[in-house]
Amino acid sequence: MTVAEELIPETPDESEEPIKQRKNGLYPGVSDELAENMKSGWADTELRDLEPIPQAAETAARRAALSARFPGERLVIPAGNLKTRSNDTEYAFRASVEYAYLTGNQTEDGVLVLEPKDEGHEATIYLLPRSDRENGEFWLDGQGELWVGRRHSLTEAGTLYGIPASDVRELAGALREATGPVRVVRGYDAGIEAALTDKVTAERDEELRVFLSEARLVKDDFEIGELQKAVDSTVRGFEDVVKVLDRAEATSERYIEGTFFLRARVEGNDVGYGTIAAAGPHACTLHWVRNDGAVRSGELLLLDAGVETHTYYTADVTRTLPINGRFSDLQRKIYDAVYEAQEAGIAAVKPGAKYRDFHDAAQRVLAERLVEWGLVEGPVERVLELGLQRRWTLHGTGHMLGMDVHDCAAARVEAYVDGVLEPGMCLTVEPGLYFQADDLTVPQEYRGIGVRIEDDILVTEDGNRNLSAALPRRSDEVEAWMASLKG
Numbered sequence: 001m002t003v004a005e006e007l008i009p010e011t012p013d014e015s016e017e018p019i020k021q022r023k024n025g026l027y028p029g030v031s032d033e034l035a036e037n038m039k040s041g042w043a044d045t046e047l048r049d050l051e052p053i054p055q056a057a058e059t060a061a062r063r064a065a066l067s068a069r070f071p072g073e074r075l076v077i078p079a080g081n082l083k084t085r086s087n088d089t090e091y092a093f094r095a096s097v098e099y100a101y102l103t104g105n106q107t108e109d110g111v112l113v114l115e116p117k118d119e120g121h122e123a124t125i126y127l128l129p130r131s132d133r134e135n136g137e138f139w140l141d142g143q144g145e146l147w148v149g150r151r152h153s154l155t156e157a158g159t160l161y162g163i164p165a166s167d168v169r170e171l172a173g174a175l176r177e178a179t180g181p182v183r184v185v186r187g188y189d190a191g192i193e194a195a196l197t198d199k200v201t202a203e204r205d206e207e208l209r210v211f212l213s214e215a216r217l218v219k220d221d222f223e224i225g226e227l228q229k230a231v232d233s234t235v236r237g238f239e240d241v242v243k244v245l246d247r248a249e250a251t252s253e254r255y256i257e258g259t260f261f262l263r264a265r266v267e268g269n270d271v272g273y274g275t276i277a278a279a280g281p282h283a284c285t286l287h288w289v290r291n292d293g294a295v296r297s298g299e300l301l302l303l304d305a306g307v308e309t310h311t312y313y314t315a316d317v318t319r320t321l322p323i324n325g326r327f328s329d330l331q332r333k334i335y336d337a338v339y340e341a342q343e344a345g346i347a348a349v350k351p352g353a354k355y356r357d358f359h360d361a362a363q364r365v366l367a368e369r370l371v372e373w374g375l376v377e378g379p380v381e382r383v384l385e386l387g388l389q390r391r392w393t394l395h396g397t398g399h400m401l402g403m404d405v406h407d408c409a410a411a412r413v414e415a416y417v418d419g420v421l422e423p424g425m426c427l428t429v430e431p432g433l434y435f436q437a438d439d440l441t442v443p444q445e446y447r448g449i450g451v452r453i454e455d456d457i458l459v460t461e462d463g464n465r466n467l468s469a470a471l472p473r474r475s476d477e478v479e480a481w482m483a484s485l486k487g
Contacts, residue, residue, distance in 0.1 A: 019140045022088075030136065039133055047156050053104045055311065056162045058222045062102050062215065067114060067121040069211055073181040075121070076196065077102060077212075078189035079110035088142065092270070096188045097403045098212045100312055103161050107151070109168055111192060116180070125161055126168035129154050171195075183208040213410035216402050218424035223402065224458060226313035227426055230268065231456055231467045233307040234315040237263035238471055241303060242485045245295070245323055253277040253291040260305045268307040272314025273405045276304035279323065283450030284434040286395060297324040300331060302450055312403045316428050317468050318454035325482045327475055330445055334433055335475050338451045341365035341431040342473070345397055349429065349457050349464040353421050359397035362431040366393050369433075375442055392435060392442075398428040401456055423461045430454030 053059075066075065079095040095106045103112050109128055114121035130153050131138035131145040138145040145151065154165040172195040175182075182199045184192065185208060193200075219227065237260040241248075248255040256277035264271045274289035282288045283302035295301065301323050306315035320335060322328075327335060345362035364380065367389040371378040376388050383389050400407040400416065408416060432452035435442050456467040472481040 019135075019137065020142070030140070035136060038136060038139055042133065045150070046153060050156055050159045052162050053160050055104050055222045056160075058220050059102055059104050060162060061220075063112075063114065063123055064120070065215060066102065066211070070183065070208070071120070072116045073183055074116060074178060075112075075114040075208065076175070076182065076184040076192060077112040077114075078185060078192050079105070079107060080188035081190075082108050082143075094270075094312070096185065097216075097312065098185045098209070099188075101212065101216065101403060103163065104311070105157070105161050106312070109189075111168055111171055111189065112163070113171070123163050125157060125163040125165050126171045127152075127154060127157055127165055128169070129167055175199075185209055185212070209410050210412060213408045214412065214415050216408050217400065217411060217415065217419075218422055219402065219426055219458075220424070223313060224424070224426070226309050226311050227315070227401065227456065227458070228467055230272070230307050230309045230313050230315035231317065232470070233263060233267040233309075234305065234317050235468065235470045236267070237305060237307060238303065238317070238319060239485055242321065242482050245301070245321075245486075248279075248295040249297060249323070251295075253279050253282070253293050253295060256295070256301070256303065257291045260303075264307045269310045269312065270308050272306040272308035272316065276302065276318075278302040278304075278450070281437040281448035281450070283320065283452075284436050284448065285450075286434070295323060298328070299323055300449065300451065302452055304452065304454065306405065314401070314403070314405050315456055315468070316401055316405050316430075316454065317456060317471065318430055318452045319471060319473075319478070320451045320453060321478065321482065325486065326479055331449060331451075332475050334435075334446075334449055335451050335453075337366065337369040338431055338433055338453050339473060339475065340369075342429055342453045342455070345429040345431060346455070346457060346464065346466065349421065349427070349459060351421055351423050351459055351461065351463075355417055355419050355421055358427075358429055362397045362429070363389060363393060366431060366433060375446075391439075392433050393431065394434055395430075395432065397431050398454075398457075401426045401428055421459045423459050425459040426467070427457055427459075428454050429457050 077099050079099040082090040082093055085091045093108045099110060099112055100106055103125055105125060107127055111126040113124050113126060128151060130151050157165040172191055175195040182196055183204050184196050184200055186193060186205050240259050240263050241256050244259050257275045260275055261271060276288050277291045278285060278288040279293055279295045279301045280299040282293050283300055300320050302320045304318040306317060308314040322331060341362040344365045345358040348358040348361040364384060367380050367383045370376045370389055370392060371380055371383060376383055430452055434450040435446040437448040439447055453473055458465045458467055472478050
């Protein structure tokens with residue numbers, strides 16, 4: 001616990017707010033002798049042999065594109081602040097995607113500012129400097145160095161990110177005094193927004209957010225490499241799960257969730273989203289993240305999970321697996337229909353195709369099977385026109401993928417859903433069929449079966465590449481893969 005908050009200097013500098021004292025702390029204060037003792041006797045730990053981060057060239061190019069789009073305007077992009085989880089503990093921090101995309105930095109309270117110049121902009125990254133040893137912040141404050149770890153110095157940060165760095169504590173005051181047109185990415189830093197409250201408009205700020213969302217539609221080579229890393233780790237996470245399905249049967253879906261999370265934390269930053277470890281009828285709940293249900297032999301496990309890399313790029317992969325290693329005849333029939341739909345969807349992903357084409361291709365196959373099985377009255381064209389297949393298919397067949405699992409969400413409809421695919425775009429193809437346990441319109445044996453197959457597809461110059469192809473998809477290949485892993 002952050003017991004440092006119980007300590008407070010007896011005579012804080014009048015220009016600084018005193019370090020917060022915890023109400024029920026065990027120490028009433030700090031003696032002058034201890035305060036003086038803690039100021040000295042520390043080695044010089046400045047890092048002088050740093051190199052720029054691997055994506056420094058890419059982030060510079062992204063800032064240049066942003067500068068070209070908004071000439072003559074001050075642009076303010078915050079990372080965000082820590083959020084309280086409970087009392088004096090915080091959630092793990094994740095910087096805003098817009099900020100991380102433009103800087104590569106992931107530090108709370110950071111702000112990127114692009115100041116307009118005669119030609120283009122001058123970028124400055126505003127950060128908290130290293131904890132102050134003179135006022136005791138480094139050992140007394142709950143966010144001090146001895147409690148949560150060392151921050152980079154401003155000099156170090158300038159080297160790492162290729163951007164001059166300044167003290168963020170001075171930024172709000174400077175922004176209040178600033179003149180000229182300003183735009184800010186909203187929703188991350190209330191203090192920065194308050195400093196700009198009389199200088200910005202919601203409409204203009206939204207234009208900035210939309211531009212940064214659309215800028216991520218086409219990935220550069222660094223981003224594609226990171227997405228492949230995320231997928232490769234995710235493949236290993238799925239293998240981990242298959243190896244311990246017997247232990248999950250003895251416990252619950254949470255054993256599956258925890259197993260995958262271990263891989264995500266060892267090889268990446270985190271999971272890219274809440275893992276869906278949905279066994280049996282839970283597979284029919286699209287975003288089942290409670291993961292507290294039973295894992296039973298003879299039923300299916302729908303595992304939708306993705307590792308997030310240290311640079312925030314996430315995979316998003318789903319496999320539906322027979323828990324005992326073998327599909328029943330009905331499970332296989334439903335699974336094979338979803339596989340056929342996914343094959344049709346993936347084949348439609350290519351440069352120049354409409355974004356909607358892969359969805360339409362997959363939905364047609366699923367509608368055909370539902371008519372063929374007698375679950376909905378045809379013809380297929382009627383089913384698709386009225387959307388009747390959606391009772392069992394429910395969701396769209398995919399989405400853009402990147403630093404957000406649902407990346408580029410603020411993009412204009414005409415640039416995204418109504419747009420055209422280009423090389424460098426990365427999206428998921430994930431059709432599914434879900435027969436709810438209480439659906440009286442289908443035969444009893446269908447009820448409680450849910451199947452989704454999802455892969456991460458990169459649009460290439462001549463078609464597409466399945467980044468997650470290392471995970472088997474065809475039903476017989478899934479069975480053979482599971483058998484090999486179980487030994």
